[in-house]
Amino acid sequence: QKEVEQDPGPLSVPEGAIVSLNCTYSNSAFQYFMWYRQYSRKGPELLMYTYSSGNKEDGRFTAQVDKSSKYISLFIRDSQPSDSATYLCAMSAVSSASKIIFGSGTRLSIRP
Amino acid sequence: DAGVTQSPTHLIKTRGQQVTLRCSPKSGHDTVSWYQQALGQGPQFIFQYYEEEERQRGNFPDRFSGHQFPNYSSELNVNALLLGDSALYLCASSRDRGNEKLFFGSGTQLSVL
Numbered sequence: 270q271k272e273v274e275q276d277p278g279p280l281s282v283p284e285g286a287i288v289s290l291n292c293t294y295s296n297s298a299f300q301y302f303m304w305y306r307q308y309s310r311k312g313p314e315l316l317m318y319t320y321s322s323g324n325k326e327d328g329r330f331t332a333q334v335d336k337s338s339k340y341i342s343l344f345i346r347d348s349q350p351s352d353s354a355t356y357l358c359a360m361s362a363v364s365s366a367s368k369i370i371f372g373s374g375t376r377l378s379i380r381p
Numbered sequence: 382d383a384g385v386t387q388s389p390t391h392l393i394k395t396r397g398q399q400v401t402l403r404c405s406p407k408s409g410h411d412t413v414s415w416y417q418q419a420l421g422q423g424p425q426f427i428f429q430y431y432e433e434e435e436r437q438r439g440n441f442p443d444r445f446s447g448h449q450f451p452n453y454s455s456e457l458n459v460n461a462l463l464l465g466d467s468a469l470y471l472c473a474s475s476r477d478r479g480n481e482k483l484f485f486g487s488g489t490q491l492s493v494l
Binding site: 273275277305311312313318357368371 | 487
């Protein structure tokens with residue numbers, strides 16, 4: 270079983286829709302939770318990070334962490350064609366030297 | 382402010398050869414991590430360098446080695462290349478204790494024939 274599971278998609282939604290992306294994990298030691306966006310032929314770009322459980326909002330993006338269920342989500346409101354990319358969830362335990370574990374990514378396409 | 386820069390952007394090698402990839406971290410960052418990303422997969426952690434030492438390592442064989450220089454730049458070396466080493470190699474930098482905020486370069490696409 271992988272430490273982090275993510276639905277690979279692809280997910281296709283119309284412009285303006287609310288998008289929900291999710292990951293589950295098995296390691297209860299994870300404390301930091303991140304979402305990265307990766308465009309084709311580019312490196313991942315950090316979108317959101319949260320520590321422990323709770324919600325965090327940044328513009329059109331909201332990240333949610335439910336440690337009791339080992340489940341994290343990213344919501345995108347008013348989705349735009351420029352949001353079309355692969356979204357990677359990532360997690361790490363509490364340590365500055367701790368390696369970050371990535372999900373396999375969900376490919377998202379926003380139709381104009 | 383320059384971000385993380387990697388060179389070369391593309392590389393083609395044959396099985397058994399050796400390769401060296403290079404990375405310059407974002408200004409102000411002192412920690413460099415290397416990741417391997419196979420097609421359709423998420424990045425997999427290779428190792429992390431801080432203060433010129435390998436601080437942590439993922440599940441990669443000894444054929445993968447690295448180095449960090451006093452100016453914080455880093456190299457990834459892969460010996461005895463296998464077809465399965467074909468992937469996008471990503472360098473990420475961060476400030477120590479800011480591990481959750483990795484900044485990635487655009488990567489080096491390595492093809493092994």
